[in-house]
Amino acid sequence: MDTHYFQAVYDVVRCIPRGRVTSYGAIADFLGLGSARMVGWALRNSILTESDLPAHRVLNRNGELTGRAHFTPPERMEALLKEEGVPVVDSRVPDFDQRWWHPRELAEES
DNA sequence: TAGTTGACGACGG
DNA sequence: TCCGTCGCCAACT
Numbered sequence: 491m492d493t494h495y496f497q498a499v500y501d502v503v504r505c506i507p508r509g510r511v512t513s514y515g516a517i518a519d520f521l522g523l524g525s526a527r528m529v530g531w532a533l534r535n536s537i538l539t540e541s542d543l544p545a546h547r548v549l550n551r552n553g554e555l556t557g558r559a560h561f562t563p564p565e566r567m568e569a570l571l572k573e574e575g576v577p578v579v580d581s582r583v584p585d586f587d588q589r590w591w592h593p594r595e596l597a598e599e600s
Numbered sequence: 601t602a603g604t605t606g607a608c609g610a611c612g613g
Numbered sequence: 614t615c616c617g618t619c620g621c622c623a624a625c626t
Contacts, residue, residue: 560607
């Protein structure tokens with residue numbers, strides 16, 4: 491598969507700090523993909539090709555774990571977040587605002 | 601080749 | 614504030 495932008499998405503996801511989360515829109519915005527759905531596509535594909543990717547740190551803009559259905563088992567996404575100290579209530583991160591991380595911080599660091 | 605789908609988000613009523 | 618609709622664009626059938 492020569493979809494280079496998939497790799498770009500993986501790179502960003504891999505850089506998300508432990509205990510922090512981000513949204514599909516933030517990644518799409520940072521990479522200039524134009525659509526958050528592209529990020530969803532990349533992440534769905536990552537389940538098959540990038541098993542070590544911390545995809546559980548990517549939520550939708552409401553802080554909901556909309557992608558958990560693609561994990562095996564689905565509870566794994568929630569478990570991984572809790573393991574990192576991120577509270578999950580009813581498939582959602584209550585303090586999403588405070589834990590939200592924008593890829594822009596990555597560019598500012600380097 | 602064309603139509604449908606999808607782990608989303610912004611906007612208008 | 615809540616809900617429905619539309620746009621985004623690549624992959625799949």
